[in-house]
Amino acid sequence: MDQHYLTPLFEPKSIVLFTGSQDAPEQQTPQARALLAHMAAQPFKGQVTPLDIHTTGTLADLAQARADLAIIALPEDEILPALELAGRIKVKAAVVLSAGIPQAKALEMHRVAKQHGMWLLGPNSQGFQRPMLQLNASSAGELATQGQLALVSQSGALTASILDWARQNRVGFSNVIALGAHTQVGLAGVLDYLANDRHTQGIVVYMEGIANARRFTSALRAAANSKPVVVLKAGRKQDGNVAAQTHSGAIVGSDEVFDAVLRRAGAVRVRSFVELFSAAKCLASRYRPVGKRLGIITNGGGPGVLAADYVNELELQLGALSDESQRTLAAQLPKAASLVDLIDLSEDATAEHYKAALEVAAKDRQLDGVLAIYSPKFGGDAEAVANELVQIRPKMSKPLVACWMGDSSAAVQPARQKLADAQIPSFRTPEAAVGAFGNIASFYQNQQLLQQTPPPLSNLATPDVEGARLLIESVLTERRKVLTEMESKALLSAFHIPVTQTLLARNANEAMMIATQIGFPVALKIDSPDITHKSDVGGVALNVMNATAVRDIWQDMMDAVRAKQPEARINGVTVQAMARKKRGRELYIGVVTDDPFGPVIAFGAGGTMIELMNDHAMELPPLNQFLARRLIERSRVHDTLKAWRGAPAVDMAALEQVLLRVSEMVCELPQLREMDINPIIVDEQGAIAVDARIVIGPAVQTSPGRAGKYGHLSILPYPQRYEQVWPLRGGGEYRVRPIHPDDAQMLQDMMKRLSPESRYFRFVSNMAELPPNMLSRFTLIDYDREMALCAVVEEEVEGANGGEKTTRERIIAVSRYITNPDQNSCEFSLVVDDAYAGQGLGTRMMLSIMDVAREKGLQEIIGLVLTQNNGMLKLMRSLGFEVKAYPEDPDFRLVTHPL
Numbered sequence: 026m027d028q029h030y031l032t033p034l035f036e037p038k039s040i041v042l043f044t045g046s047q048d049a050p051e052q053q054t055p056q057a058r059a060l061l062a063h064m065a066a067q068p069f070k071g072q073v074t075p076l077d078i079h080t081t082g083t084l085a086d087l088a089q090a091r092a093d094l095a096i097i098a099l100p101e102d103e104i105l106p107a108l109e110l111a112g113r114i115k116v117k118a119a120v121v122l123s124a125g126i127p128q129a130k131a132l133e134m135h136r137v138a139k140q141h142g143m144w145l146l147g148p149n150s151q152g153f154q155r156p157m158l159q160l161n162a163s164s165a166g167e168l169a170t171q172g173q174l175a176l177v178s179q180s181g182a183l184t185a186s187i188l189d190w191a192r193q194n195r196v197g198f199s200n201v202i203a204l205g206a207h208t209q210v211g212l213a214g215v216l217d218y219l220a221n222d223r224h225t226q227g228i229v230v231y232m233e234g235i236a237n238a239r240r241f242t243s244a245l246r247a248a249a250n251s252k253p254v255v256v257l258k259a260g261r262k263q264d265g266n267v268a269a270q271t272h273s274g275a276i277v278g279s280d281e282v283f284d285a286v287l288r289r290a291g292a293v294r295v296r297s298f299v300e301l302f303s304a305a306k307c308l309a310s311r312y313r314p315v316g317k318r319l320g321i322i323t324n325g326g327g328p329g330v331l332a333a334d335y336v337n338e339l340e341l342q343l344g345a346l347s348d349e350s351q352r353t354l355a356a357q358l359p360k361a362a363s364l365v366d367l368i369d370l371s372e373d374a375t376a377e378h379y380k381a382a383l384e385v386a387a388k389d390r391q392l393d394g395v396l397a398i399y400s401p402k403f404g405g406d407a408e409a410v411a412n413e414l415v416q417i418r419p420k421m422s423k424p425l426v427a428c429w430m431g432d433s434s435a436a437v438q439p440a441r442q443k444l445a446d447a448q449i450p451s452f453r454t455p456e457a458a459v460g461a462f463g464n465i466a467s468f469y470q471n472q473q474l475l476q477q478t479p480p481p482l483s484n485l486a487t488p489d490v491e492g493a494r495l496l497i498e499s500v501l502t503e504r505r506k507v508l509t510e511m512e513s514k515a516l517l518s519a520f521h522i523p524v525t526q527t528l529l530a531r532n533a534n535e536a537m538m539i540a541t542q543i544g545f546p547v548a549l550k551i552d553s554p555d556i557t558h559k560s561d562v563g564g565v566a567l568n569v570m571n572a573t574a575v576r577d578i579w580q581d582m583m584d585a586v587r588a589k590q591p592e593a594r595i596n597g598v599t600v601q602a603m604a605r606k607k608r609g610r611e612l613y614i615g616v617v618t619d620d621p622f623g624p625v626i627a628f629g630a631g632g633t634m635i636e637l638m639n640d641h642a643m644e645l646p647p648l649n650q651f652l653a654r655r656l657i658e659r660s661r662v663h664d665t666l667k668a669w670r671g672a673p674a675v676d677m678a679a680l681e682q683v684l685l686r687v688s689e690m691v692c693e694l695p696q697l698r699e700m701d702i703n704p705i706i707v708d709e710q711g712a713i714a715v716d717a718r719i720v721i722g723p724a725v726q727t728s729p730g731r732a733g734k735y736g737h738l739s740i741l742p743y744p745q746r747y748e749q750v751w752p753l754r755g756g757g758e759y760r761v762r763p764i765h766p767d768d769a770q771m772l773q774d775m776m777k778r779l780s781p782e783s784r785y786f787r788f789v790s791n792m793a794e795l796p797p798n799m800l801s802r803f804t805l806i807d808y809d810r811e812m813a814l815c816a817v818v819e820e821e822v823e824g825a826n827g828g829e830k831t832t833r834e835r836i837i838a839v840s841r842y843i844t845n846p847d848q849n850s851c852e853f854s855l856v857v858d859d860a861y862a863g864q865g866l867g868t869r870m871m872l873s874i875m876d877v878a879r880e881k882g883l884q885e886i887i888g889l890v891l892t893q894n895n896g897m898l899k900l901m902r903s904l905g906f907e908v909k910a911y912p913e914d915p916d917f918r919l920v921t922h923p924l
Contacts, residue, residue, distance in 0.1 A: 029217065029218050029221050029222075030144065030845075030846050031118070031144060031210065031214060031215070031217075031218040032218075033093040033094060033117035033118045033144070034093075034094060034117075034118035034120070034144050034146060034153075034210065035153065035155060035200060035202075035218060035222075036093075036155065036158070037071060037092065037093035037094035037118070037158075037160070038071050038072070038093055039071050039072035039073075039074070039091075039092040039093055039094075040069065040071065040072070040073055040074070040092050040093065040094040040095070040096055040160075040162070041073075041074045041075070041076045041092045041094075041095045041096070041111065041114070041116065042060075042061075042064075042073060042074070042075045042076065042095075042096050042098075043076055043077075043078060043095060043096065043097040043098065043099055043103075043107040043110075043111075044057040044060060044061055044075065044096075044098050044099070045057055045077075045098075045099055045100075045103075046077065053098075054098055054099060054100060054122075054123070055164070056098040056122035056123060056124075056151075056164040057098035057099070057122070059163075059164040060096065060098050060122060060152070060161075060162070060163070060164055063161035063163070063164075063167065063168060064161060066161075066167065066168070067159045067161060067168050068159060069158065069159055069160045069161075070158050070159050070160070071158065071160075072092070074092060076110065078099070078103055078106045078107045078110055091114050091115050091116070092114075092116055093116070093117050093118065094116065094117070094118050094119065094120065094162070095107070095108075095111035095116045095118070095119040095120075095143075096119075096120050096122070096152070096162050097111070097119060097120065097121045097122065097123075097147075098121075098122040098123070098164070099123075101123065101125075101126060101130070104121055104123065104126075104134060104148065105133065105134060105137060108121075108134060108137045108138060108141075108143070108145075109137060109141075111141070111143065112137065112138070112140065112141025112142075112143060113141075116141075116143060117142075117143060117144070118143055118144040118145070118146070119138060119143050119144070119145050119146070119147075120145075120146040120147055120150060120152050120153065120162055121134065121145065121146070121147030121148040121149075121150060122147065122150060122151065122152050122162075122163070122164050123147065123148045123149055123150070124149055124181075124205075125149070126148040126149050126207065128207050130148075131148050131149070131206075131207035131208075132207075134147075134148055134209075135209045138209060139209075144209065144210055145208070145209040145210060146202075146204070146208055146209070146210045147205060147208050147209075148205070148207060148208070149205035149206045149207055149208065150181075150203055150204060150205035150208055151163050151164050151165040151181035151184055151185075151203035151205060152164060152165065152203060153200065153201060153202040153203065154168055154169055154198070154200070154201040154202075155199075155200060156168055156169050156170065156171035156172070156197065156198060156199070156201075157171050157199065157224060163201070163203065164181075165181060165184045165185050165188060165201065165203055166185050166188050166189070167188075169188055169191060169192075169197065169198040169201050170191070170192065170195070170196070170197035170198070171197050171198070171199070172196060172197020172198050172199060173197070173199055173224065173225060173226035173227065174196065174197065174198050174199065174225070174226065174227050174228075174229060174305060174308050175198065175199050175200040175201075175202070175219045175222070175225040175227070175228045175229070176188075176198055176200070176201045176202070176228075176229050176231075177200075177202045177204065177212065177215050177216070177219070177228065177229070177230045177231070177232075178201075178202070178203050178204065178230070178231040178232075179203075179204050179205070179206075179212070179231060179232050179233045179234070180203075180231055180233065180259075181203050181205060183231050183298075184201065184203040184231075186298075187229075187231075187301075187302075187305075188201065190302055191305070194302070194306065194445060195445050195446065195448075196305055196306065199222065199224040199225040199226075200219065200222070200224075200225060202215055211235075211236060211237075212230070212232060212235060212241060212244075213235075213237065213240040213241045213243070213244035213245075214244070214846075216228070216230075216241075216244040216245055216247070216248040216254075217244050217247065217248070219248060219252075220244070220247050220248040220250075220251050220252070220802070221251075221802075225252065226252055226253075226308070227252055227253045227254075227255075227308030228248060228252060228253070228254045228255070228308075229254075229255050229257075229301065229304065229305050229308065230254065230255065230256045230257070231256075231257045231258075231259075231301070232256060232257075232258050232259070233258070233259045235621065237621075237727075238621035238622045238623065238727040238739050239727040239736075239738075239739055239809060240810075242286060242290060242622070242727075242739045242740060243807035243809060243810060245286075245287070245290040245291075245292055246289075246290045246291060246475060246740075246805070246807065247802065247805075247806075247807065248292075249290055249291035249292045249471075249472070249475060250291060250475060250801045250802065250805045251798040251801050251802055252798065253293070253308050253468050254290075254291075254292040254293070255292070255293045255294075255295055255301065255304040255305070255308065255464065256287055256292050256293070256294050256295070257294075257295050257296075257297075257298070257300070257301045258280075258283060258294065279619055279620070281641070281643055282617070282619040282622055282625050282643065283622070284643070285625055285643040285644055285645055286622055286645060286739065287471070288471050288474055289471075289474050289475065289644065289645045289740060290471070290475060291468070291471045291472045291474065291475030292468075292471065293464050293467045293468045293471065294467075295464065299457070300460060300464070303450070303452065303457060303460060303461040303464065304461065304464045306450035306451075306461065307424070307426070307450050307461050307462075307464060307465055315393045315394065315423055315424070315465075315469060316393030316394075316466065316469060317341045317342050317393060317463075317466035317469065317470070318341075318342045318343075318344035318391065318392055318393040318394070319336055319341055319342070319343065319344050319392070319393065319394050319395070319396055319459065319462050319466075320344040320345075320346065320368060320386050320389070320392035320394070320395045320396070321333060321336075321343070321344075321367050321368060321395075321396045321398065322368040322370065322379065322382045322383065322386065322395060322396065322397045322398065323367060323368070323369055323370065323397075323398040323399075323400070324369075324370050324371065324372060324374040324379075324398070324399060324400055324402065324405075325372065325398070325400035325430075326367075326369055328398045328400055328428070328430060328455050329367040329369055329398060329455075330367070331455045331456065332396060332398060332428070332455035332456070332458065332459050333366070333367060335455065335456045335459040335460070336459055339459065339460065339463040341459070341462070341463055341466055343366055343367075344391055344392040344393065344394075345365070345366050345391065346364055346368065346385065346386070346389055346391065346392070347389055347390070347391050350385050350386075350388070350389045350391075351364045353385055354368075354381060354382060354385045357378070357381040358370060358371070358374075358378055358381065358382075359371045359373040359374065359378070361373060362374075362378075368382050368386065370382060372402055375405075375406070375409075375410075376406060376409035376410045376412065376413050379397065379399075379410045379413045379414075380413040380416075380417070383395065383397065383413060383414065383417045383425075384417065387417060387420065387421045387422075387423070392423065393423060393424075393466070393469075394423050394424040394425070394426070394462050394465065394466070395421070395423065395424070395425050395426075396426050396427070396428065396455075396458050396459065396462060397410075397414055397425065397426075397427050397428070398427075398428045398430065398455055398458070399411075399427070399428070399429050399430065399440070400430045400431070401430065401431045401436045401437060405436075407429060407436050407437055407439075407440040408439050408440045408443065410440065411427075411429070411439075411440035411441075411443045411444050412443065414427060414444060414447070414449055415443055415444070415446075415447040415449065418447055418448075418449055424462060424465050425449060426449070426450045426451075426452070426458045426461050426462055427444050427449055427450065427451040427452070427458065428451070428452050428453070428454065428455050428457070428458040429441050429444070429451055429453070430453065430454070430455075432453075473651075473655075474652065474655065475805065476766045476767075476805065477649055477651055477652050478742075478743045478765045478766060478805070479647040479648055479649035479652065479688070479742060479743060480647065480742050480743040480744075480745045481647055481689065481692040481693065481735065481742035481743075481745075482689050482692070482693070482745075483649070483685040483686075483688070483689060485521065485682060485685060485686070486521055488519055488520040488521060488686070488689055488690075488693070489519040489520075490519070490693045490694075492519050493516055493519040493520065493690070493693070493694060494694070496512060496515060496516055496519070497516075497694065497696050497697075497721055500512060500721060501696070501721065505554050506698075506720055506721055506722055507554050507555075507557070507718070507719075507720050508554075508718070508719040508720070508721065509552050509553070509554055509596060510527065510550060510552060510599055510716065510717065510718070511527060511529055511552065511599060512719070513700075513717035513718055513719040514527055514714070514717055516690070516717075516719060517686075517690075517702070517714055517717055520686045520687075520689055520690050521686060522683055522686045522687070522702070522714055523683075523711065523712060523713045523714060524713065524714045524715075524717070525601045525602060525604055525713060525714070525715050526543065526601060526602055527599050527600070527601040528543070528599065528600050528601070529552055529596060529597050529598075529599055529600075530579070530597050530598050530599070530600050531596070531597040532579075532597070533575070533576045533579040533580060534576075535597075536549065536575050536576070536579045536598055536600055537572040537575045537576055539600040540569065540572060540575045540600050541572055543600065543601070543602045544602060545569070545570050545571060546567075546568045546569055546570050546602075546603045547569050547575070547600050547601060547602055547603060548565070548566065548567050548568070548569070548600075548601050548602075548603055548715075549565070549566040549569055549575065549578055549579065549582065549598050549599070549600060550564060550565050550566075550598065550599045550601075550716075551564030551565070551582060551586050551595065551598060552595070552596040552597050552598060552599050553586070553590075553593045553594055553595045553596060554594055554596075555590065555592070555593040555594050556586070556590060556593050557718075562585065562586050562589040562590055563581075563582060563585035563586060563589065564582060564585070564586050566578045566582065567603065568603060575600075579598055582598060583595070583598075601715075604706050604713055604715050608671075608672035608673070608708055608709075609675075609706040609707055609708035610662070610665055610666060610675060610706070610707050610708070611630070611631045611632035611704035611705075611706055612628070612629070612630060612631045612662060612680075612704060612705050612706075612707055613627075613628070613629060613630070613631030613632075613701060613702060613703035613704060613705065614626070614627070614628050614683060614684065614687055614700075614702045614703075614705055615627040615628075615641070615699075615700055615701050615702070615703070616687065616690075616691055616697060616698075616699060616700040617699055618697075618698045618699065618725055620725065621725075621727060622645070622727060622739045623725055623727045623737050623738055623739050624645075624646060624691045624697065624737065624738065625643050625644070625645055625646075626643065626644050626645075626646055626648065626656070626684065626687055626688060626691065627641045627642070627643050628641065628642050628643075628644075628656050628657060628660055628684065629641040629642060629660045629661065629662055630660070630661065630662040631703045631704040631705065632703070632704050640660055640661040640662055641660070642656050642657070642659035642660040643656075644656040645738075645739055645740055646688045646691040646692055646738060646740075647688050647691075647692050647738070647740070647742040647743075648684055648685055648687075648688035649685070650681055650685070653681040653684040653685055653688075654677075654681060656684065657677070657680065657681070657684075666680070666707070672708075673708075673709040674709065675707045675708055675709060675712075676707065676708070676709055676710060676711050676712065679707065679711040679712045680707050680712050682712075683702075683705065683712050683714075687700075687702070691738075692735065692738065692742060695724030695725075695735075695736070695737040696721045696722060696723070696724055697719065697721060698720045698721055698722045699719070699720035700717070700718070700719045700720070701716075701717065701718045701719075702714045702716070702717050703716055703717075703718075704716065724736070724737045725737055727739050733809075733881075741807065741808040741809050742808075743763060743765060743808070744763050744808050744812075745762075745763075747761070747762065747763050747812075747814065747873070747877060748760065748761065748762040748763075749761045749762075749873065751869055753818075753861075753864055754864045754865060755864065757818065758818075759816045759817060759818045759837065759866075760816070760817050760818075761814050761815070761816050761869070761870070761873055762814065762815065762817065763808065763812065763813065763814060763815075764803070764804055764806065764813040764814070764815045764839065764841075765804065765805075766801075766804050766805045767804075768804050768815060768836065769800050769801070769803075769804045771815075771817075771834060771835065771836040772795070772800065772803060772804060772815075772836055772839070773794055773795055773800055774835070774836070775835075775836045775837070775839075775856075775858055776793075776794050776795050777793065777794055778858060778859070778860070779856070779858070779859060780859050783856070783857075783859055785891075786891055786894045786897065787854065787855075787856045789891065803839075803841075806841075809881075810843065810844040811841065811842060811843040811844060812841060812842055812874065812877045812878070812881075813839060813840070813841035814839070814840050814841070814870060814873050814874055814877070815836045815838065815839045816836070816837050816838040816839075816866055816869075816870060817834040817835060817836055817837065818834070818835050818837055819832045819833070819834060819835075820832065820833060820834075820835050836858075837857070837858040837860070837861045837866065838855075838856065838857040838858060838861065838866045838867070838870050839854075839855070839856050839870070840853065840854070840855045840870035840871055840873065840874040841853065841854050841855075841874065842854075842874055842877075842878050842883075842886060844881075844883065845887075849883065849884045849885065850883060850884060850885040850886070850887055851878050851883050851885075851886050851887070852886075852887055852888060852889075853871070853874060853886050853887070853888045854888065855867060855870060855871060855874075855897070857870070862896075867897075867900050868900065868903070868904065871900070871904055872904070874886075875922070875924060878924055879924045883924055884923065884924055885921060885922070885923055885924060886921070886922050886924055887919065887920065887921045887922075888901075888919075888920050889911060889917045889918070889919060889920075890908075890917065890918050890920055891916060891917060891918075892915070892916055892917060892918055898918060898920075901920045904922065905922060906920040906921060906922045907920065907921050907922070908920050909921075
């Protein structure tokens, strides 16, 4: 069952049309007239049957109209009868071309489609285009040129605009899908389909909103893992969160959270329609990510400097040729040329000089991409220079972008035409060209984040999770949401985050005694569940030097707070030692809970100027050390953490550990809604949390209808709890564990070891190894809707150059399931290394994967087994599976088992 469930929708072999009476075109909807015009212009490569909802007769009479897809373009009151009729003739999918259908009516259409087992694109959709099939099932304009780029849009108007731009710029599409409002087939399902579509090499998305954060994030990660995805999202600017009770909640906006989601999903975000086109050009050229060092070849210093400035602004790197490359190239260039940073060929540069520079840059490993800038010169030949780019393009293994400046049609337009024909992205300004390369570089960087699959708990000392939960429950029992400073620090201590010693004084005398015992200087802070920012009401005093001052300040503080917030409940005043870190940096670590993506961890400069500095890098939990380090590096305060103005560099490992601890809190405590650790002071000796404020509340589910321990997270942690160790019958042992991205090469090695028969039984193919996109899809998985367990053994290998032997893991079996669209059943697969056949691995791997599916609440596990695969059929029967004929293909048997 490798075929995607949306295949009948986007790859139909036969369709039925519901467009109203052919004899009264004036009564047809605008969508129907547009659809019929498009299909007349380019006939669909398949069978088309027009139907009328008023057709009379029996189902037997209509049986000949049975099709994969129904296209419905009718007035609102006729759509439901058309869906009913399509369902009666067993149509597998339908698209409704309409506008203005209200949500209640749309839900009724969804109900009818679900009742008949149909997938429904719409209502309020402009439909889709599949150029390779000459299928224009849309009202979005004429059929796009065939290509390898997929366009998914939640706006019909933008879909038409992008198609118009694409025609002018020779950009072709594998799919064009306009979703519209209230559609049953949503963005996540379409991304899933495109991730598996062999005709699609890159995906461009325009989106406005999502309904299910977990489902969207999962689908986006799967798609971006197999091919580049670029996203333009509307609604970037929103009002601040006026109800925020922490600094983090006040300064972090939902659009910034969306940035963090895309980054972690391995996709690239663009900020404007123009950038979307630039990214589309690069994707159409099938460039792959390699790094962020851009070499700039130019025949004019000014444009080259502009490009270099923009490289710095985008936090890319200006790539410089190696010394060897400089020596090789200098001998071939005019004397006025410069190769120190820019590859400035001088104003005397000819096409031959560009050729020499391009050949050297293509081979230089210090450059990840090349930008060729040409400024028209008197006597120059812009077209000849463009020809050199066209000639070298097929030989380059790194991105090549171009900037042909000026608008003189005689000098520039023919050159731009040649570049476009060769699918070399060309731009009118240096900034636009650098920005296009920046998108490619961002994809490379985000792919590194995508590969990270941390567990919920780090390898640090085990936190007191149960104690933390009891503390939260006691606060919720009192119907409070905001923890006091004492409670907040107790929660941090449960996760081994260092905090300053803090004691509560209920009167002035207690405060004096505590301060004397702790040692001066001390800090005094009001302790109240009703006061959000203590300093705003005079509730903070720092560097108090003696007992008399403690007594006086205690009384003054009480008077000031009662005057400004007379209704506030006051527990007393906390006394704590001043953190003695003379050259320490004041930072903050925060948590916000986003609707719909759940908790996000923020990091930046802290102290009293936190809102003013507005420094907050963000990352989705769970974190590992790699992700924690990248989070720190993205903050503006990062440079000050190194040796700075006489202060030694801070203990970065200690800071990373605090971030890992915060990640553990977020994963294990779904009631944690907002948190500030501000300031946390870090120096060369470690980190200590001086102040903390925590807000709790009901956990937010990122996936409606699906609960679970980590239901509040958008990205599920690596599920360590499924790890098991089992004995091998012949001696030794093997470990069963969830698969992760680092297993890709081991999985490929096992694939190569399989016999041709075993490969055919598993993949119904004679392929000798897994293609890269399939390998990625099998190893970077979403642990919510699918699971893959691998069995691994330790084996000894010879050391390099005859050195000491080492051990490494070897995959010897894999079982997996993928949840079906009905969310109640799942489809399994199983493969066992031939060398380990007959040792009970198949039984153990099937029982283990069934246990996981059962825990997820799935009710049935099913699979397809080739009829001649007697060994697998025997195993299925021994496990209690029912084996029966598969009506759609006699070469297979359908095996099922209730969970």
